Amino acid sequence: MRIGEAAAAVGMTTKTIRFYENRGLLPPAERSANGYREYGRDTISRLEFIRRSQIAGLTLAQIQGILQIRDNGITPCTHVRDVLGKQLIDLDRKIAELTALRATVAEQYAFVEAADPRNCDAEQICSYI
Template sequence: MIQQLTIGQATRAARVTRKAVRVYEAKGLLPPAGRSTAGYRLYDDTDVERLTFIRRARTLGLHLDDIREVLAIHAGGIPPCVTVRDKLDARVAEIDKAVADLLALRRTLVETRHRAEECVDELPVTVCSIIEGP
């Protein structure tokens, strides 16, 4: 017999929130839960495994669409490892770009700050070199 878990039990086992479970159900990442005679959502071990996978994938920064694709490939009986590697490579590229953008912003801020040395808080008010720009 398959063990049926309440949403509270399933969330504790998968280490996700109830809100996350509802979002994943609404987005089609998790099949709709069965219901008890009292109307409570019920989950099984397969649901907990799926929730755990989704949590891990989100922790790695995968987008919900990426996770949906990986789950669909897996459901089709095909090992999704190549797809997962491709998705992780894409995330690394996104992070590398974000780091480069942040480093460029940092350089700009430091250069602008150095130009601010020319600014003096005196009257009469003059235009600050930072506002005037290069």
């Protein structure tokens, strides 16, 4: 199938598919006699895997590492487990940081909400922060 058909099959743009090919996430497409890219069903499976991986928050570099393991004939499931485990740890850390930030902003907002702007200290940029 041509690149437009592959893009439609997975809900991506042709530009995205070319980008993935240039980044090495997809092997170079076969070319027809007229120079058009031709993709097989394996490319669709690979593009679907890339999309699912991105939904899980994996970076293109992480996805490429998983694909390289697979391309070397090794099942990457153990590696994927480790990557997802690290992803969970990173997400928990970010959630904790955001929760602390939210508490700080909520505290400052409560102070600002109760304050009278006419009493703002003109010597400071803003006495609320």
